[in-house]
Amino acid sequence: MKSIPYPFLFFYFLLAIMSIPQWNPPLEYDAYSYLEMAKGWWSSRDIIPAQHWQRPLPSLLTGLFTFFISRPPSEDEYKLSFYILSKIFFLFFCIKFYSFIDTKIKDRLLSFSLTLLVLLKSWPFFYNLANFFQLSDMLQYIFTLYLWEAWEEKKEKKFFYISLFSIFTRQNLIFFGLFGLLGFLLKKENKIQHSAYLFIFIVATTLLFSFSSFSAASSHINPKYLLESLFQKELYEIIFRQTIPFILLSFFYWKKITPYFFKNIPLFLFAFITLLQPLIYFSQGGVANTERIMEQGLWIFQVVTLFIFFKDTSFYASKNKYFYWILVFSPLLLGTKHLIHYHYLSIAPLFFLKNHFKDYLGLSFLIMAFLSQKKRGTHGIQH
Numbered sequence: 001m002k003s004i005p006y007p008f009l010f011f012y013f014l015l016a017i018m019s020i021p022q023w024n025p026p027l028e029y030d031a032y033s034y035l036e037m038a039k040g041w042w043s044s045r046d047i048i049p050a051q052h053w054q055r056p057l058p059s060l061l062t063g064l065f066t067f068f069i070s071r072p073p074s075e076d077e078y079k080l081s082f083y084i085l086s087k088i089f090f091l092f093f094c095i096k097f098y099s100f101i102d103t104k105i106k107d108r109l110l111s112f113s114l115t116l117l118v119l120l121k122s123w124p125f126f127y128n129l130a131n132f133f134q135l136s137d138m139l140q141y142i143f144t145l146y147l148w149e150a151w152e153e154k155k156e157k158k159f160f161y162i163s164l165f166s167i168f169t170r171q172n173l174i175f176f177g178l179f180g181l182l183g184f185l186l187k188k189e190n191k192i193q194h195s196a197y198l199f200i201f202i203v204a205t206t207l208l209f210s211f212s213s214f215s216a217a218s219s220h221i222n223p224k225y226l227l228e229s230l231f232q233k234e235l236y237e238i239i240f241r242q243t244i245p246f247i248l249l250s251f252f253y254w255k256k257i258t259p260y261f262f263k264n265i266p267l268f269l270f271a272f273i274t275l276l277q278p279l280i281y282f283s284q285g286g287v288a289n290t291e292r293i294m295e296q297g298l299w300i301f302q303v304v305t306l307f308i309f310f311k312d313t314s315f316y317a318s319k320n321k322y323f324y325w326i327l328v329f330s331p332l333l334l335g336t337k338h339l340i341h342y343h344y345l346s347i348a349p350l351f352f353l354k355n356h357f358k359d360y361l362g363l364s365f366l367i368m369a370f371l372s373q374k375k376r377g378t379h380g381i382q383h
Contacts, residue, residue, distance in 0.1 A: 004098050008112045012094035015119070016087045019129030031133035038062040038078050045211070054208055057168040058135035061085065079132075086132035093142050094119070100145055104307050109328050114306050121302075124295040140170040140296060147176050148267055148300075156184040160197040167205050172274045172296070174205055179266035250305050253312070260304055271300035 033052035036044040037059035045053055066073040066081040073081075094115065102111040119125050128138040143166040150159035163177030181201055185194040250257050261268040274297030278290040313327060 004095055005108060005112075008098060008108075009095065012091055012098075015094070015126075016090045016129065019087075019126060021083055021132055022130050031131060034059050034062075034082070034133045034135070035075070035078060038066065038082070051171065054171060055136045055169055057165065058085075058139055060168075062135065082135065083132045085135060086128050086138065089135060089138045089142065090125075090129055093138055093145070096142060096145050100149060101303075101307055105310050107310075110310050113328050114303075114310050117306060118299060118302055122295050122299065124292040127292060136170050137292070137296070140166075140173060141299075143169055143173055144176065144270075144296075144300070147173075147180060148264075151180050151183070151264060151266060156181075156194065156197065159184065160201070163201060164204060167201075167208060170296075172270070172277065175273050176266060176270035177201055178205075179269050183266050250301075253305065253308050256308050256312070257304060260308070267300060271297040273297070275301075 030052060033044070033048040034055075036048055037053065037056055041053075041056045041060060041063075062078065062081045062085055065085060066078050069081060070077050097115050097118075098111055101114050102108060105111045105114065124137065125141070128134050143162060146162045147159060147166065150156075150162060159177075159180055163173070163180065166173040166177060178198075178201065181194065181198045185191065185198055275294055276297075278293040310327065313323075
């Protein structure tokens with residue numbers, strides 16, 4: 001992992017510590033399940049929904065962390081452990097995200113700016129800081145980055161071990177692991193070794209699901225939910241709000257985005273399936289849950305679009321100091337009201353505008369500025 005400048009680290013730290021926690025969420029939330037699993041994963045098998053029990057890693061880490069705080073731990077100490085780990089994992093994700101992007105853009109300020117563009121635009125990244133029991137969300141983002149990196153680096157052994165841990169975090173990570181291991185099997189010469197990796201992965205996944213009921217998960221896979229969802233106006237509002245800004249940007253870069261995903265088909269399939277999943281049962285999951293799960297797939301498309309955009313525009317930014325600083329400060333233009341919701345202060349100067357309007361305004365401004373620079377081919381101060 002690449003080193004990160006201390007000012008960037010301090011800013012990520014502020015985002016983590018200044019969140020507003022929700023100490024006592026209603027019992028019907030996932031929080032109850034994760035709290036019970038932290039107290040005892042196996043013993044909670046019959047009292048929590050199956051789809052929650054199949055995500056034991058966050059709660060097992062919390063239980064282990066609590067064990068070092070107090071023995072025997074109280075419920076408040078379990079909550080405190082969830083709270084502390086939510087900060088640690090969020091900060092770790094920010095550092096890893098920055099390091100991952102910096103290897104592609106190779107400009108520290110622009111890499112930092114891109115990470116903030118993705119983080120500040122989407123409330124699901126901060127949701128884990130508010131509902132700190134939802135560690136599986138943040139761990140999924142972390143595992144996705146590591147699997148993404150291992151796939152690009154063609155490190156199949158690293159990919160295999162990470163995918164094994166990831167299946168105990170969120171069920172949709174199974175798709176990334178499965179498609180990635182299949183990809184390595186088709187590409188690599190050592191078929192026996194890669195067949196063994198794939199076999200172990202499938203066995204581990206099967207065992208995890210065999211110890212819990214499929215009824216809860218299968219209840220979501222119902223054609224009538226899809227039909228109901230198609231007639232929900234709110235569904236199309238979410239799709240429009242979440243996707244249109246990046247569709248506009250990708251319109252200019254489809255010739256670079258398409259080949260990238262062709263080289264990384266497991267990543268594309270994982271992102272697409274994750275994005276599609278909540279749309280199928282939107283009528284059951286509701287607006288907030290759908291938007292949160294959609295983001296777990298959509299952010300991959302956002303990151304690919306933005307790092308191609310930033311990498312391409314960095315050439316023009318290096319020739320014009322004003323355009324360079326427009327890119328650097330673009331997160332402030334796109335800063336959203338979610339910092340007001342989930343933090344004690346907001347750094348978004350346009351917080352008084354509607355959230356989606358700011359997205360379109362900010363992204364349109366960046367596109368116009370870039371096209372203007374590209375057309376002029378201006379020359380100026382080098383960075």
